């Protein structure tokens with residue numbers, strides 16, 4: 001059977017034969033005892049890359065974000081977070097449910113940045129009427145947009161001025177770094193903790209890492225155990241993460257070029273509205289003409305192209321998408337008539 005062209009997300013990537021070989025040959029031990037050399041090497045490698053003291057491997061980005069929030073905040077504390085940020089909207093309310101941490105959501109600007117004056121306004125005074133404003137949670141990339149580097153400087157200044165700790169949901173921090181032409185450490189340096197997904201554009205089947213200073217990661221390690229993220233011979237999957245960090249970061253540039261190509265091609269088709277910003281990495285948002293919204297997804301599926309439905313569709317490029325695939329998708333959309 002032909003492999004479909006899957007543009008629904010960069011989470012759909014399959015491990016390559018070379019990655020599978022690295023997994024099969026991984027030296028393993030019991031990671032709950034700290035005995036898995038491959039997990040240890042992944043954690044050391046990630047920490048070094050991000051310029052942090054320590055790191056911890058977990059099954060998902062949802063879990064690295066959760067244990068970061070739990071490590072930063074106590075019951076009755078508050079974290080300030082984007083209204084459309086993953087940690088607020090797409091993690092089933094975990095911080096509130098499991099940590100009694102109150103979210104203070106704020107609308108983000110279209111480029112994914114906070115209005116930092118608004119952030120300052122919602123910080124609560126030290127008064128027993130209020131939750132304690134403890135943490136600011138930033139997401140980079142957000143909707144595929146890399147945040148401007150000078151904005152990150154401002155976030156760091158603002159955090160320091162108001163005594164807030166800073167967490168970065170850097171699920172796609174490598175996309176941001178490649179886009180900005182800097183190392184991931186240049187982005188991570190502004191934040192106390194950074195969570196990174198290995199299972200998205202980097203192509204590993206499972207896993208995320210949380211990076212930060214030793215005491216914070218030690219607290220996160222206790223929380224990880226509590227929420228069931230202590231895995232045993234996890235080196236099998238950590239090996240895929242290591243392989244991803246060693247081989248699949250620079251090539252994200254190709255995914256970004258493919259997204260640009262896709263945006264350009266779709267924008268030329270009558271009636272399609274394409275959102276593509278200069279800061280965009282591997283996502284394109286497209287709104288089909290009204291008469292094609294309902295059937296476009298099914299039409300493409302008949303031709304082995306998978307997209308999400310809806311009137312504003314997110315298309316995501318990744319390492320299982322080639323330039324030829326992009327050209328084929330553009331031709332297919334062109335050929336579709338309501």
Ligand SMILES: *Cc1c(COP(=O)(O)O)cnc(C)c1O
Nearest residue numbers: 060061062063086139169171197
């Ligand atoms: C995917 C994603 C996560 C969570 O990752 P999972 O591994 O799917 O739990 C967190 N933040 C952002 C921005 C993401 O895109």
